[in-house]
Amino acid sequence: MFITRNMKMADAIHHNHLLLPVINRLGIQLGFGDLSIEQLCDEKGIDIDFFLMIVNAFLDHDINKTMKLDNVSVEQVVVYLKATHQYYLERMIPEVENRINALIQHSDIDQKQFLLVKNFFEEYKHEFYAHLKHEEQSIYPYVLEVNQANKIGKLEEDLLQKIQNEPIDSYAEEHTDIESKLFDLKNILIKYLPESKDSYLRNQVLNALFKLENDLNDHSRIENMVLVPMISVMENELLKSC
Numbered sequence: 001m002f003i004t005r006n007m008k009m010a011d012a013i014h015h016n017h018l019l020l021p022v023i024n025r026l027g028i029q030l031g032f033g034d035l036s037i038e039q040l041c042d043e044k045g046i047d048i049d050f051f052l053m054i055v056n057a058f059l060d061h062d063i064n065k066t067m068k069l070d071n072v073s074v075e076q077v078v079v080y081l082k083a084t085h086q087y088y089l090e091r092m093i094p095e096v097e098n099r100i101n102a103l104i105q106h107s108d109i110d111q112k113q114f115l116l117v118k119n120f121f122e123e124y125k126h127e128f129y130a131h132l133k134h135e136e137q138s139i140y141p142y143v144l145e146v147n148q149a150n151k152i153g154k155l156e157e158d159l160l161q162k163i164q165n166e167p168i169d170s171y172a173e174e175h176t177d178i179e180s181k182l183f184d185l186k187n188i189l190i191k192y193l194p195e196s197k198d199s200y201l202r203n204q205v206l207n208a209l210f211k212l213e214n215d216l217n218d219h220s221r222i223e224n225m226v227l228v229p230m231i232s233v234m235e236n237e238l239l240k241s242c
């Protein structure tokens with residue numbers, strides 16, 4: 001289903017509740033009654049076209065079909081990506097951690113069996129944090145700098161050097177896949193831990209991991225298929241102009 005401006009926001013959420021954190025990050029919180037997406041965006045001062053592109057990209061996964069890059073502002077994309085990082089750090093990662101701890105505390109299986117899960121997740125968390133930090137401290141500032149230079153049509157010497165030495169394509173090539181390790185962790189829980197009498201807590205960990213993986217896939221797609229191509233075009237234009 002394609003989300004449109006006249007659709008009621010509540011209907012979009014009933015269609016796919018995984019949109020909830022996405023609309024939160026875009027500036028909409030629950031309690032919107034029967035308002036349409038357009039009415040809500042107007043009320044909150046949210047760019048409706050950007051909103052529709054992000055939610056449809058999340059649902060459809062084919063960004064080329066849902067996003068017309070000419071209409072997208074780099075600043076908006078970066079604000080959205082940063083809000084997503086914050087949501088991972090403050091909500092999703094602690095949620096997975098809490099569920100792993102509850103599983104270890106209350107399961108009937110020997111606690112030592114779970115050390116593998118806990119250690120695996122600890123390692124993952126370090127890599128995950130390093131990934132986010134690199135993007136926030138290096139990549140996003142660079143992206144905004146290129147965008148600004150492109151807007152004013154002026155390329156300073158230090159930015160020229162950066163474009164020549166570390167263009168956005170080099171980030172794209174090294175952009176590590178932070179979702180694949182989650183797949184391995186899910187498999188430990190699904191396949192390799194011994195059977196227990198009650199799978200409820202294990203399912204809870206798995207649910208949180210599936211949710212995080214799904215959200216991260218969307219996040220990386222926006223970085224790779226929206227941010228990178230936009231900045232790549234700007235870099236080429238700037239290089240041509242000097």
Ligand SMILES: [Fe+2]
Pocket residue numbers: 081085132135219223
């Ligand atoms: Fe990111």
Ligand SMILES: [Fe+2]
Pocket residue numbers: 131135175220223
């Ligand atoms: Fe990333």
